[in-house]
Amino acid sequence: MGLFVVEKNRWNKSIGGTMNKDFRVGIVDYDVYLPEKTISAEELSKEVNIPADILRDKMGINRKYVGGPEDHPGIMATKASKAVLNKTGIDASEIDMILYAGETFSEYICWTVGIKIQEEIGAHNAYAWDLSYRCAATPLAIKVAKDMMFADKNLNTVLIAGGNVNAYLVDYKDPNQSFMFNMSPAGFAMIIKRDHFENEILGTGIITDSSFCDDVKVKYGGSINPITSDVANDEESLRKARLLDLPDPTGMKVRLGQKSLPAFTGAVRKALLASDLEEKDIDFIGINHIGPRAHYGIMSDLGIEKEKTVFLADDGHCGHADQLIALGHGIDQNKVTDGTVCALLGAGTGYAFACSMVRWGKVK
Numbered sequence: 001m002g003l004f005v006v007e008k009n010r011w012n013k014s015i016g017g018t019m020n021k022d023f024r025v026g027i028v029d030y031d032v033y034l035p036e037k038t039i040s041a042e043e044l045s046k047e048v049n050i051p052a053d054i055l056r057d058k059m060g061i062n063r064k065y066v067g068g069p070e071d072h073p074g075i076m077a078t079k080a081s082k083a084v085l086n087k088t089g090i091d092a093s094e095i096d097m098i099l100y101a102g103e104t105f106s107e108y109i110c111w112t113v114g115i116k117i118q119e120e121i122g123a124h125n126a127y128a129w130d131l132s133y134r135c136a137a138t139p140l141a142i143k144v145a146k147d148m149m150f151a152d153k154n155l156n157t158v159l160i161a162g163g164n165v166n167a168y169l170v171d172y173k174d175p176n177q178s179f180m181f182n183m184s185p186a187g188f189a190m191i192i193k194r195d196h197f198e199n200e201i202l203g204t205g206i207i208t209d210s211s212f213c214d215d216v217k218v219k220y221g222g223s224i225n226p227i228t229s230d231v232a233n234d235e236e237s238l239r240k241a242r243l244l245d246l247p248d249p250t251g252m253k254v255r256l257g258q259k260s261l262p263a264f265t266g267a268v269r270k271a272l273l274a275s276d277l278e279e280k281d282i283d284f285i286g287i288n289h290i291g292p293r294a295h296y297g298i299m300s301d302l303g304i305e306k307e308k309t310v311f312l313a314d315d316g317h318c319g320h321a322d323q324l325i326a327l328g329h330g331i332d333q334n335k336v337t338d339g340t341v342c343a344l345l346g347a348g349t350g351y352a353f354a355c356s357m358v359r360w361g362k363v364k
Contacts, residue, residue, distance in 0.1 A: 205270025
């Protein structure tokens with residue numbers, strides 16, 4: 001309990017300066033691409049040797065999406081980008097910058113996904129680049145794009161897009177990786193504009209905890225541990241070499257139990273501070289898919305009523321798209337309407353925790 005109080009107070013420190021209040025950036029619209037195929041808790045149970053009721057009740061997985069042969073980060077992000085351009089009627093030539101905020105595990109190694117998206121949608125007046133931050137990348141990208149627009153008056157229209165297929169890296173035979181059995185492939189895209197007086201982007205809060213820096217990674221295939229012939233010639237060694245590795249699963253679990261709640265809520269409190277808001281002002285919170293106990297524990301600590309969210313039990317953890325999926329469910333269920341203050345909260349291995357505040361609807 002003492003650690004929680006110390007950590008919570010630590011993340012409540014002021015983050016410094018504010019932007020000119022006449023500067024506004026809003027979300028024009030967004031789109032999420034999801035694969036066609038899904039797998040139910042009962043079907044997943046047979047693959048991971050966990051009872052279906054545990055998957056549903058404890059882990060919060062009723063079903064999740066399963067990728068097809070064309071479901072890869074750049075392809076899915078491109079599909080979402082084309083869809084949001086179609087929805088908004090914005091011509092690709094109007095885009096000034098493309099920020100790919102998806103996974104580095106993508107179609108190819110040493111490849112800039114954002115530039116591929118630029119080519120595919122025909123945004124030839126833009127420049128494109130990639131941002132890597134695991135499943136906390138979407139709130140960070142929102143902050144980076146807004147900050148860059150404030151610093152550069154030539155940036156008026158920005159496309160943020162991303163994709164995630166880390167579900168393909170999970171070792172479903174390893175019970176230590178059960179916290180990642182919820183992972184689903186997905187892609188997303190959003191367009192933000194200067195002086196757009198709807199869906200206003202407010203402040204963002206970010207926390208990283210470097211004690212987790214080596215806890216989740218693919219050990220082989222990088223510059224330190226290339227896949228050698230010895231590994232390649234052994235079927236089981238090669239299978240494991242292509243998947244995520246957890247060098248200290250027990251220690252990681254203990255540290256997450258101690259540190260994740262204050263880091264999650266600390267990122268929200270930082271975002272509130274940057275937005276000149278208080279916890280009581282949050283009308284809706286969209287959180288990346290985690291277990292229901294952790295999800296509602298975050299809300300309880302922040303004093304947010306349980307009905308002011310949508311838990312992604314029927315979606316799984318779709319990586320960078322989670323916050324937008326939750327937002328979409330909130331809109332569909334009339335939990336998000338004009339004036340709703342939304343907290344979009346994500347976390348990614350490493351560990352990073354990030355939250356962006358958005359005031360949905362028309363700016364009064």
